[in-house]
Amino acid sequence: xxxxxxxxxxxxxxxxxxxxxxxxxxxxSNSIYSLIVRIVLxxxxxxxxxxxxxxxxxxxxxxxxxxxxxxxxxxxIAYNTAISATRKRKTVFPLVDETMLENVPDDAIETxxxxxxxxxxxxxxxxAITKLNAEEKTLITLFYTxxxxxxxxxxxxxxxxxxxxxxxxxxxxxxxxxxTE
Amino acid sequence: MNMSSDKAIIKALQSTxxxxxxxxxxxxxxxxxxRAAEQKKKxxxxxxxxxxxxxxxxxxxxxxxxxxxxxxxxxxxxxxxxNVNAQSISVYGFSVxxxxxxxxxxxxxxxxxxxxxMKKSGxxxx
Numbered sequence: 001x002x003x004x005x006x007x008x009x010x011x012x013x014x015x016x017x018x019x020x021x022x023x024x025x026x027x028x029s030n031s032i033y034s035l036i037v038r039i040v041l042x043x044x045x046x047x048x049x050x051x052x053x054x055x056x057x058x059x060x061x062x063x064x065x066x067x068x069x070x071x072x073x074x075x076x077i078a079y080n081t082a083i084s085a086t087r088k089r090k091t092v093f094p095l096v097d098e099t100m101l102e103n104v105p106d107d108a109i110e111t112x113x114x115x116x117x118x119x120x121x122x123x124x125x126x127x128a129i130t131k132l133n134a135e136e137k138t139l140i141t142l143f144y145t146x147x148x149x150x151x152x153x154x155x156x157x158x159x160x161x162x163x164x165x166x167x168x169x170x171x172x173x174x175x176x177x178x179x180t181e
Numbered sequence: 182m183n184m185s186s187d188k189a190i191i192k193a194l195q196s197t198x199x200x201x202x203x204x205x206x207x208x209x210x211x212x213x214x215x216r217a218a219e220q221k222k223k224x225x226x227x228x229x230x231x232x233x234x235x236x237x238x239x240x241x242x243x244x245x246x247x248x249x250x251x252x253x254x255x256x257x258x259x260x261x262x263x264n265v266n267a268q269s270i271s272v273y274g275f276s277v278x279x280x281x282x283x284x285x286x287x288x289x290x291x292x293x294x295x296x297x298x299m300k301k302s303g304x305x306x307x
Contacts, residue, residue, distance in 0.1 A: 018218040025207050025214075034198050043200055050202070051210050058214050059221070113187040125193040144191045145198070172187065 006070050014061060021058055028071055029054070032078045035141050039082040039134045049085055053078040068155045072148065076156045079138055086134060096174050104173045112176060121179070128178035136171045143168060 009020045032053055037046035056077050064073055116122065129137065135157060142148040142156060153164045265273075 018215060019211075021214050022207065022211050025210055029202055029207060029210070033202050037200060038197075047202065047206065050206075051213060054210055055213055055217055058217055113189045116188040116192040122189060122193050122196065125189055126197055129193060129197070140190060141194060144187065145194050172190070175190070 003069075007066060010061060010064060010066075010070065013058075021054075024057075024070065024074070025054060028074055031071070031146060032074065034145070035075065035138060036078055036082045038129075038137045038141055039079075040085055041130075045085065049081050050078070053081045056081065068152065071146075072152045072155050075142060075146075075148075076158075079134075079156055083134055096177050100177055101170060101173045104176055109172050109176055113172065124179045125175065128175045131178055132171065132174065136167070136174070139164070139168055140171055 006024075009023055013020050029050060033046055033050045036049045036053070037043060040046050040049060053074070057074050060077070064070065129140070132140070138157065139153060142153055148156070150161050150164045150168075153159075153168075154161050157164065159167070
């Protein structure tokens with residue numbers, strides 16, 4: 001949901017108080033950067049794309065209707081900006097066989113990801129995350145670190161709620177397979 | 182399926198978040214935002230000026246067309262004839278002097294207003 005202060009700030013920025021946009025820059029710049037750097041992988045490109053995302057948000061502020069939170073709207077812009085940048089590069093992501101995904105038992109996943117003490121496991125998990133595609137990285141980043149709901153993720157990625165749930169479920173299985181390969 | 186308790190995934194994501202933005206990132210970005218805001222204002226000004234000019238020209242054209250075709254109005258204007266003699270030259274000279282004085286004062290007013298507005302917007306930003 002939108003914070004009442006944020007809606008007030010947006011209205012005032014639309015009326016010419018540009019300096020208030022610094023509130024959004026301070027509040028969301030690190031989160032936006034964290035998402036973009038996972039997708040594009042280089043820090044320099046991620047910094048540039050973070051700036052571009054905020055500039056686009058500022059220029060399109062009149063089109064923000066308030067039907068989702070400002071951060072969800074901003075993440076959507078950032079995701080699309082990062083995706084456009086990566087389209088020029090042809091990155092190959094490892095594909096995981098459908099039958100392999102289906103064969104992973106749910107219980108094994110639950111217990112596997114519930115423990116965070118094993119350093120080796122965490123290192124492998126970090127490596128496995130880098131092998132995910134942009135959409136999968138965005139899903140887990142926003143779901144686990146930004147506490148975004150399924151409905152908000154659906155808005156960011158332009159998917160249905162059910163689709164997001166299925167994709168999140170499958171990403172966990174994919175991570176498990178990539179780690180145990 | 183309880184995905185929110187995937188502690189290992191959360192920890193792995195958090196540990197790779199170590200790279201942060203440089204300290205001057207926000208100020209650099211705000212400079213670009215201010216520049217974009219100025220451009221937005223300029224575009225809006227040019228658009229409104231073009232619209233106003235367009236509408237005014239259309240109205241003038243329509244008025245001339247209506248007066249010419251539907252009303253019995255003679256649009257030919259006969260300018261008065263000027264007889265320039267020694268006495269009238271001093272009157273014209275005074276008129277030119279007043280006109281120049283007004284132009285200078287309007288220019289000065291515009292310059293001072295502009296300077297004051299720039300100073301005010303600079304204070305607002307800081």
